[in-house]
Amino acid sequence: MKKISLFMLLMAVMLIIAACGSDDAADNSGSSSGDGGSEGAKYTVGIDTTYPPFEFEEDGEYTGIDIDLITAIAENQGFEIEFSPMDFSGIIPALQAGQLDIAIAGMSITDERKNVVDFSDPYFDAGLTLVVSSDNTEIETLEDLQGKTVAVKSGTTGAEFARANEGEYGFTVSQFEDSPSMFQEVSNGNADVLIEDYPVIAYAISESGLDLKTVGERLNGDQYGIAVLKGENADVLEQINAGLQELRDSGEYDEILGKYIAE
Missing domain, CATH: 3.40.190.10 (Periplasmic binding protein-like II)
Structure with a gap:
């Protein structure tokens, strides 16, 4: 009889412990998934x-x-x-x-x-502009680009503009992956002109002392x-x-x- 009572007591204690563990697990689960949302995204x-x-x-x-x-x-x-x-x-x-x-x-x-x-x-x-070496006196407009090489940066609206107009104005497009390489190509005389967003090239010329200048009117209103x-x-x-x-x-x-x- 005592053995049975002891067994029942042990079973009761184990059930209480198991129930408490389940409640804790539920509480922990709620705290880990309850905050989310957009805060701290x-x-x-x-x-x-x-x-x-x-x-x-x-x-x-x-x-x-x-x-x-x-x-x-x-x-x-x-x-x-x-x-x-x-x-x-x-x-x-x-x-x-x-x-x-x-x-x-x-x-x-x-x-x-x-x-x-x-x-x-x-x-x-913004807006695109033509850019030439500082001593260039031949290029002012798109009409002056016949037979010239135009440098552009890959994937830009300058590149898109050049591709769309090369047939009409008779120039050749030379494409680069970054702006410094494109700038250098015109400075070195390997390209006649480049097409770039006005604020970008104006800043580059001012800050870096590039041997370049902008010419003509803005080509678009980006x-x-x-x-x-x-x-x-x-x-x-x-x-x-x-x-x-x-x-x-x-x-x-x-x-x-x-x-x-x-x-």
Whole structure:
């Protein structure tokens, strides 16, 4: 009889312990999955660090208009970012492959790109321009490019513009993967002219003392936008637009531009 009572007591204790363990497990499970949501979300941002004043590397740190802008937007909207530098031509394919969540790289908003990505509200008014060596007196307009070699950067609107107009104006296109190589090609006389976004080349000439000059009128009226993969990350794009507007309203947007582009 005592043996049976002892056995029943032990069984009761074991059941109590098991019940407590189940409650703890349930509590632990709830705490690990209950916080999630968008708070503390982290996004990978594609950039091209050969594109000052928008994106470049200085003393081992990424800097420029685009870097400061997306960093400020992230802080304003409460998400985190991690930069992934790459050639400009690889940024949209990286978005398509799921390697990037966001792209900011002085990317002009075009109808062709809209087939693949969704853009934020425009954050900068740019525009293409012709650039020649400082001693060149022959080239002022597209009509002067007959028989000339035009250097462009792969994947840019400058490259698209050149390809679309080479037949009409009779020039040859020479393509490069980065801006410094393209600049050097014209400085060395291996190409007659290059096509680049005006603010980028104006900054490069001013800061780097390049033996180049801009000529003629702007070739178009490009606007830059921040991109996400088409049909994806609509909530992120909404945050980007909201953050961008708040930066404009607060004056921080103008402060960022003022650090890199003189009035």
